[in-house]
Amino acid sequence: MRTIVLYMTALLVGFVTLLSMVGATGAVDIAPVRETSPHRSDECYPGSFGRNEEDIDALEKEGLKKFGLKPADTGSLFGKRGIRGKPIQAESGERLEIRWEGFFPRYRLYYFPSREHHGVVIGECRFPEGCNNGFFFGPDTDGNGIPDCFRLVQWISSDYGQDDGVPGYLDRYRYIYDVHRDKYYVWRDLLIYRCPAPLGVPPDPCRTICDPPYETRDVGNMTYPRIFKTDLVEEKRLLAPE
Numbered sequence: 001m002r003t004i005v006l007y008m009t010a011l012l013v014g015f016v017t018l019l020s021m022v023g024a025t026g027a028v029d030i031a032p033v034r035e036t037s038p039h040r041s042d043e044c045y046p047g048s049f050g051r052n053e054e055d056i057d058a059l060e061k062e063g064l065k066k067f068g069l070k071p072a073d074t075g076s077l078f079g080k081r082g083i084r085g086k087p088i089q090a091e092s093g094e095r096l097e098i099r100w101e102g103f104f105p106r107y108r109l110y111y112f113p114s115r116e117h118h119g120v121v122i123g124e125c126r127f128p129e130g131c132n133n134g135f136f137f138g139p140d141t142d143g144n145g146i147p148d149c150f151r152l153v154q155w156i157s158s159d160y161g162q163d164d165g166v167p168g169y170l171d172r173y174r175y176i177y178d179v180h181r182d183k184y185y186v187w188r189d190l191l192i193y194r195c196p197a198p199l200g201v202p203p204d205p206c207r208t209i210c211d212p213p214y215e216t217r218d219v220g221n222m223t224y225p226r227i228f229k230t231d232l233v234e235e236k237r238l239l240a241p242e
Helices: 002-020 053-062
Strands: 065-069 095-101 106-112 120-124 130-138 152-159 170-178 183-191 204-208 216-219 222-225 227-236
Touching: 053 065, 053 152, 053 222, 106 130, 106 152, 120 152, 120 170, 130 204
Parallel strands: none
Antiparallel strands: 065 130, 095 106, 106 120, 130 152, 152 170, 170 183, 183 227, 216 222
């Protein structure tokens, strides 16, 4: 009997509490729930940052200068390992290095936040016959051609060899490092061929049998590859703890 009384009392208290929440219109006053995206990584950028290449090029409108980035030469299996070309130094002390390394060597792009730091990999060649290049953004307030610091770096690795990745499509990886926010993104793209693979004309891995070797789309006065499909395969911080 005592158990029944306690149960009825609890129900009555809950009912009275619910009535106290009802306003003049009869609606229950419930605090709004903040909507969040499962892909949202922070308050500045959602996880889809970099999906559209024109969004990255829009950084030039923020007063940043765009600098080209590519290997200085063509690596070979028995070639000397190590830094290829001159490291790119910013006035802040940061630097970028392109290295040819590994037992089965490949190009890797390193970012060094300071002279003392051991560096982190922010891009690499993904294909045996890959074309690798990219760019970075940074301010150049004194106009001397040397970036004051690095704002964002993008490295692109495209398969200009046989059609042996995803058949029927030109495979491409884009590595994007937002230095300012320490956010790293890797996108895998499938482009639409304009001419049959293999695309590369030796010895230059980026010279192709047709230019460009993929279908394009125009956005304003800029031309970009037409992407059939793209997937975000990695998103993380490189320097800050997880």
